[in-house]
Amino acid sequence: MTEQRPTLADVARVAGVSRAAASRAINGTYGASEAVRRRVREVAAELGFEPHAVARALATGRGSAGRRERIEILIVDPDPEAMSAKPFYGRVLNGAMRALGDQDIALEVRRVSALPVDDTDPPFGRVLINVPGAAGAAYARRGRTVALGRSAPGVAFVAPDNDDGGRQAAVHLVATGRRRVGAVFGPATPCANERKAGFLRVMSGAGRAVASADGDFTRARAYMATRELLEREPDLDAVFASCDVTAMGVLRALRETGRRVADDVAVVGFDGSALAEAADLSSVYMPVEDEAESAIRCLLDPARPAPARLPTRLAVRGSS
Missing domain, CATH: 3.40.50.2300 (Response regulator)
Structure with a gap:
């Protein structure tokens, strides 16, 4: 009687992992931790398991159809x-x-x-x-x-730590003496809400009321929101923009209404993107x-x- 060769299923069973995890570990592909790879390969060596060439090709996602994970x-x-x-x-x-x-x-x-x-x-x-x-x-x-x-x-x-980023923006505006502060916040997403919370917490602690408008991370809405803010509060001396794209709309509205940046109105954005560098915009950098x-x-x-x-x-x- 010919001795039956160990299978991948045997390796998986002895190693205590799923067959898919054993396959990934054997083939050195994504989705298996280093500990699992080491355990599976040790078991494979002990059992004398040798992967079939065709099976290996399929397991790595490069079968006859050329389909990849x-x-x-x-x-x-x-x-x-x-x-x-x-x-x-x-x-x-x-x-x-x-x-x-x-x-x-x-x-x-x-x-x-x-x-x-x-x-x-x-x-x-x-x-x-x-x-x-x-x-x-x-x-x-x-x-x-x-x-x-x-x-x-x-x-x-x-x-990223959005809350702390909002806090840093607010601390900077307070420390530079800005007193009539506006903000164009973002949509109701967790990241935008966290930036808003960090910003407002500092402003509240400093006794600064914030005139705000909701944005949607687009230039067009930010432009309109800033025009609305300036109509309500024409003496604003600072605007916090919830992202750099929003800040571009804010800057356009300020230019069109004759406000000088930063002499009349300071602007701080959020993202730290190439837009901020190109526009000489103060911005909270996040490591995207x-x-x-x-x-x-x-x-x-x-x-x-x-x-x-x-x-x-x-x-x-x-x-x-």
């Missing part, structure tokens, strides 16, 4: 020009590609105005951006999911590339703990 970055943003108008998304892609390196994984980016109803071909993993909490939880139940920004309880996320890189690494290795809030830093320039 993919990670999807799902962005909910109603602005049709969002990908070109908002530097944030380009920085996310840069960080994601940095995390993937030379791994044979496809990166798919999908911007939608509203969440898709069906999910018939789920990817290996998803990074969620601006996805509401309940929907984020639903996606997390279907597979590996990491959100950029706080989402529903139980949904892994990576985020690091945020996206961490999210992808968490998808590739679920045992990897999500990082603590990433630090933000105010860069003071000519606008304030």
Whole structure:
């Protein structure tokens, strides 16, 4: 009788992991922690397991059809020009590609105005951006999911310290003697709400009332919101913009109404993007590339703990 060769299932059983985890560990692909890789390979050596060449090709996602595993970055943003108008998304892609390196994984980016109803071909993993909490939880139940920004309880996320960024912006304006302060805040998303909370907390403690308007992270809405603020409070001497794109609309409105930046009105943005540097805009820098890189690494290795809030830093320039 010929002795039966050990199978991948045998390796998985002895190592105490799933067959899929054993396959990833054997083939050295994404999705298995270093501890799992080491354990599985030790067991494989003990059992004398040798992976079949065809099976290896399939396991690495390069079978006869040439289909690769993919990670999807799902962005909910109603602005049709969002990908070109908002530097944030380009920085996310840069960080994601940095995390993937030379791994044979496809990166798919999908911007939608509203969440898709069906999910018939789920990817290996998803990074969620601006996805509401309940929907984020639903996606997390279907597979590996990491959100950029706080989402529903139980949904892994990576985020900068938005609250402290708002605090830094407010401290700077108070310290430079600005007393009639306005703000164009963002939409009702966790990240925008955190920036708003940090900013208002300092202003309240300093006895500064804040004239505010709601924005949506677009230049057009920020421009209109700033015009509205100036009509209500013509003597504003500072404006906090919830992101750098918003700040561009604020600056345009100030120029058109004859206000000098920063002599008459100081402006502070949030993101620290290339827009801020080009416009000589004081802005709270957040490490978007690091945020996206961490999210992808968490998808590739679920045992990897999500990082603590990433630090933000105010860069003071000519606008304030």
